[in-house]
Amino acid sequence: MMATATLTEGWDTQRKLVDALGHLSKIRDADVQIGTTPKDEVLRIDKTVLYRYRPMVEKPAPVPILLTYALVGRYTMMDLQEDRSLVRNLLRAGLDVYVVDWGHPSRADRFAGLDDYVNDYLAACVDEMCRRSGVPAINLLGVCQGGVLSLCYTALHPARIRNLITTVTPVDFHADKAEERIDRGFMNVWARSLAPGDIDRLVDQLGIVPGEFVGYLFSLMTPGRSLTKYNLDLLDAAGDEAKLLNFLRMERWLADRPHQPGEVSRQWLKELYQENRLIRDELVLDGRTV
Numbered sequence: 001m002m003a004t005a006t007l008t009e010g011w012d013t014q015r016k017l018v019d020a021l022g023h024l025s026k027i028r029d030a031d032v033q034i035g036t037t038p039k040d041e042v043l044r045i046d047k048t049v050l051y052r053y054r055p056m057v058e059k060p061a062p063v064p065i066l067l068t069y070a071l072v073g074r075y076t077m078m079d080l081q082e083d084r085s086l087v088r089n090l091l092r093a094g095l096d097v098y099v100v101d102w103g104h105p106s107r108a109d110r111f112a113g114l115d116d117y118v119n120d121y122l123a124a125c126v127d128e129m130c131r132r133s134g135v136p137a138i139n140l141l142g143v144c145q146g147g148v149l150s151l152c153y154t155a156l157h158p159a160r161i162r163n164l165i166t167t168v169t170p171v172d173f174h175a176d177k178a179e180e181r182i183d184r185g186f187m188n189v190w191a192r193s194l195a196p197g198d199i200d201r202l203v204d205q206l207g208i209v210p211g212e213f214v215g216y217l218f219s220l221m222t223p224g225r226s227l228t229k230y231n232l233d234l235l236d237a238a239g240d241e242a243k244l245l246n247f248l249r250m251e252r253w254l255a256d257r258p259h260q261p262g263e264v265s266r267q268w269l270k271e272l273y274q275e276n277r278l279i280r281d282e283l284v285l286d287g288r289t290v
Contacts, residue, residue, distance in 0.1 A: 032248045035076030037087050039099070043128045047103030048121040050128060053091055060096035063162055064133050066125060067099040070145030071117070071264060072214050074256050075099050078143065081249055096133070100125055100146075104258045110207035113263035115285045118152045126153070126160050137162040144168050145268075148278065155290045172279040173272050186221045191273035199269050203262040211257035 043050035052064075067087070069075040078099070079087040090097050100122065105112065129138050140161050142150025147169025154161045176188055202209065219226040225233075237243040260268075277283040283290040 027245070027248070032245060032252055034081065034249050034252055035074075035079045036082070037079050037085060037091070042098075042132065043125060045121055045124050047105060047109065048125075049101040049103065050125040051099050051101060052132075053087060053097045053099070055096060056088075056091040057094045059094075061094055062096075062133065063135055063137070063139055064096040064098055064129050065090065065139040065141055066129060067097065068122065068140065068142045068146035068150050069100070069102075070143065071102055071105075071149075071260060072145055072211075072218075072257065074253060074258065075101055076256070077253055080253065081246065084246070098125070098129055102258070105208065105261045106259065107207035110203075110262040112261040114149070114152065114267050117264065118149055119156065119286050122149055122153050123157065123160075126157070130160065135162075136160075139163045139165070141165040141167070142169060145170075148272070151278070152283070152285060152290045156285065156288055170272075172276065174276045174279075187217065188273065190217065190220075191269050194269065194274075196270060196274075199266055203266045207262045209260040209262070209265040211259045214260060215254060215257045 038054045039051040040054065041049055042052050067075065067078055069078060079085045082088065087097060087099070102117075102121075126138055126140070130136060137160050140150050140154065140163070142148070142165070144167075147166035148171070150164060150166060151169070151171065154164045173188065176185060234244075234247060237247040271277045271283060275282070278290065281289060
């Protein structure tokens with residue numbers, strides 16, 4: 001019985017491999033493009049670009065919405081594929097949708113801090129949207145790290161925001177300690193374990209925190225899954241073309257992880273992860289307390 005089950009399992013694995021090779025041989029680069037919802041550039045400042053998505057209804061809502069994603073990942077996560085797209089769902093609901101593309105920072109951006117992203121880049125995008133739409137305030141949807149930027153902007157410029165929405169956004173960076181949880185998040189534990197001098201050396205030497213390093217840290221949040229996804233997960237997905245394309249699109253997004261400007265990384269690790277200044281009303285940007 002055991003030998004038969006082993007042979008059957010081996011045969012199934014071989015069949016999956018054959019199916020996988022067949023599907024992979026037919027896939028072209030164009031099949032795994034992400035962030036494909038039509039949009040137009042309306043503003044560019046340094047590496048930051050503001051896009052407006054082309055409406056899907058005749059008369060979109062008069063108050064536009066701005067999607068603000070993280071600096072540690074590309075905004076294309078919100079438009080991964082046609083049937084899994086926050087952007088397309090909002091457009092179908094009749095909203096006038098804009099998105100911030102933070103671009104790919106380099107060592108030339110090493111001195112850019114949270115101040116610049118909140119009070120310069122994000123502020124300029126909001127101002128442009130207000131000007132184009134003829135409204136005094138917009139709706140702002142911040143995702144992940146972009147939610148922190150959105151919270152800071154709204155606290156400093158409340159008259160410009162009609163509705164603020166955040167999702168998967170860290171606010172209390174020591175919440176896991178307060179709850180005395182044993183399943184503390186890897187990023188929290190790692191960031192708090194760093195000596196301030198280690199953070200300074202990393203930033204001062206490199207000028208950036210490489211996107212590859214950030215990606216490695218995120219992979220350690222689920223190490224078992226990260227180790228097996230290119231054999232077990234890929235093998236399971238390969239027999240279904242739709243699942244395989246979804247897997248490859250996700251991998252394309254992961255491979256496009258941008259570098260982090262040095263000063264942003266220094267502030268993020270020290271002032272937020274270690275000192276928890278945001279929830280304590282101690283985070284200061286451009287001389288103003290958030």
